[in-house]
Amino acid sequence: MREEERIIIALDVSTKEEMRRMLKMIHKPGCSVKVGLELYLQQGADVVRELKAGGYSVFLDLKLHDIPHTVNRAMRGIARVGADMVNVHAAGGSEMMKAAIEGLEEGATGKRPICLAVTQLTSTDQVMLENELLIEHPIIDVITRYSELAYRSGLDGVVCSAWEARKIKAQTSEHFLAVTPGIRLQSDRADDQKRVATPAQAKELGSDYIVVGRSITGAENPGDAFNRVFGEWRNAKWKVKN
Helix, strand or coil, X not given: CCHHHHEEEECCCCCHHHHHHHXXXXXXXXXXXXXXXXXXXXXXXXXXXXXXXXXXXXXEEEEECCCHHHHHHHHHHHHHHCCCEEEEEHHHCXXXXXXXXXXXXXXXXXXXXXXXXXXXXXXXXXXXXXXCCCCCCCHHHHHHHHHHHHHHCXXXXXXXXXXXXXXXXXXXXXXCEEEECCECCCCCCCCCCCCCECHHHHHHCCCCEEXXXXXXXXXXXXXXXXHHHHHHHHHCCCCCCC
């Protein structure tokens, strides 16, 4: 894998035209991209097929969370779309996560997609966890517990904040993937994200991949912004082991 492919660009747009325009501005053929609910629900599976045909690696970020049977059948279909990486919510429990893996294996025509579990959204903080979700444990303990559950359920890694990556790997495996959103360049605003990190911090904290949205797509020159993100990542001290 090229080191640049560990920078996943979040294509948080609504149309194929916006997507194509953004990719042209970034001008990184063959890079990794994330397709989320906004784009997928409005444009469908064809958007993934188009990106794959263009040589891009695709993280299909749908965060499935339903009963095991439904997730199993949904993942069978997703496996046929051709995404390289998919995810579920760890809060769905071990049976649901196992059903997701089984569905991917049943639906894949070759190697199944990487399957990740979302621990807690990077917009969640301790106050929300306790006051709204009624989970009265430190957020790092909740995230670590969810990660261990995902590891034992056969998933390949988790979506987590960079600040939790090292502890998660210590409790699971150094090869258990940490894919981290909430990435901002030093000069950027955090916006609605709470547990944010710079690209260099993320790598030094143990992230295997970073997902970057507004710091690249909202920049005046997205191509230059990508190069800044990649430069910080590449020059950080931590060596990715996967």
